[in-house]
Amino acid sequence: MYDKDKLKEELTLDEIKTLLVELGVQHIETHESKGHIITNTICHNVSDGKMKLYYYIDEQIFHCYTSCNENFDIFDLVIKNHMLKGKKLGFPEAIHWVLTTLGRPSYMVKPKGFGHSHIGRREELDWLDSLKVKKSVILDMKVHSEKTLELFSDKPHPLFLEDNITEDTMRKFEVMYYEKTNRIVIPHRHYQTGKLIGVKSRSLDFQDIDNGYKYIPLRVQDVTYSYPTFQNLYGLYQNKDIIKRLKRVVIFESEKSVMQFESYFPNYNFSVALCGSNVSKQQVQMLVELGVQEVVLALDKEFTILNTPEANLYREKLERLCSMFSSYCKVSMIWDRFKLLELKDSPSDKGKEVFVELFKNRRTIHTKE
Numbered sequence: 001m002y003d004k005d006k007l008k009e010e011l012t013l014d015e016i017k018t019l020l021v022e023l024g025v026q027h028i029e030t031h032e033s034k035g036h037i038i039t040n041t042i043c044h045n046v047s048d049g050k051m052k053l054y055y056y057i058d059e060q061i062f063h064c065y066t067s068c069n070e071n072f073d074i075f076d077l078v079i080k081n082h083m084l085k086g087k088k089l090g091f092p093e094a095i096h097w098v099l100t101t102l103g104r105p106s107y108m109v110k111p112k113g114f115g116h117s118h119i120g121r122r123e124e125l126d127w128l129d130s131l132k133v134k135k136s137v138i139l140d141m142k143v144h145s146e147k148t149l150e151l152f153s154d155k156p157h158p159l160f161l162e163d164n165i166t167e168d169t170m171r172k173f174e175v176m177y178y179e180k181t182n183r184i185v186i187p188h189r190h191y192q193t194g195k196l197i198g199v200k201s202r203s204l205d206f207q208d209i210d211n212g213y214k215y216i217p218l219r220v221q222d223v224t225y226s227y228p229t230f231q232n233l234y235g236l237y238q239n240k241d242i243i244k245r246l247k248r249v250v251i252f253e254s255e256k257s258v259m260q261f262e263s264y265f266p267n268y269n270f271s272v273a274l275c276g277s278n279v280s281k282q283q284v285q286m287l288v289e290l291g292v293q294e295v296v297l298a299l300d301k302e303f304t305i306l307n308t309p310e311a312n313l314y315r316e317k318l319e320r321l322c323s324m325f326s327s328y329c330k331v332s333m334i335w336d337r338f339k340l341l342e343l344k345d346s347p348s349d350k351g352k353e354v355f356v357e358l359f360k361n362r363r364t365i366h367t368k369e
């Protein structure tokens, strides 16, 4: 038995959010005054679920308001979510996953009844030490062999061509096709080293898509090509030089948008993707260190009608993300005032002209200081 309750009590709300992002939630709404946060469901589907997974901050309990209708804690959620991705975790492994994902040493979890019944002085010191580990610690990311890419065919897939992504772009971003599982594959490279750290795949089977498996990490035999996406920015490796030169960056949610940008402005691509809809402290740091002086947040549209509670909530969320950059540089956000996009569209989805229009009309966020 492990002391999961103690660990659970130690987890801050920020850490819960980090874990959720790492499990693959695409959206988080914070309603701290109401004592909960809401995310898209990742308990019974892997992605693109509805905003029906609630986390009650004081109770440290999740509830899924769908037919799933279950209560569970963070460890149960880690187990459920891994199960959906085809990975069976036991309880100790779930705890280990939580600790390593947060950059905390895993040894802090001691089996109950280890040695004396009370915590010894040395152990107590270890425990205190372990809490000092900085949250922003960069985890070692597993590097995959380049040989992995030989499994795929580089014939450009018509689905991406139809989605405003050119063949040249697909070549630049190494988008390929994996026949064995009928998926388009998108290699992810480390923003600094360029090493292969993950492979995202897009399913082409309707059944998978219906079940929320549209974009998931690729699995080949026993290897899942996933990594902590909050410690990287997709496209930064490829677009670093231009971003550095222009001192400007556009931040999208998904890989596809970075590729659309490339297709609209070949070799003039100053965009990156979060691979989610949350910005981590590490991601802010990556861009600040490059000398970026203007950040344009270009996340997917999450409202239908302006000035509704839905739109206002979304605006608050974007403003919160903008504020993460505002002490370092100028920040603006794409805000679709003129109904150029539909719900869930990325600002790059409707072609070059619409994107340029949205970009020109972006809203500058003024810092409070």
Ligand SMILES: [Zn+2]
Pocket (backbone or CB within 6 Å): 041, 042, 043, 044, 045, 064, 066, 068, 069
């Ligand atoms: Zn559920």
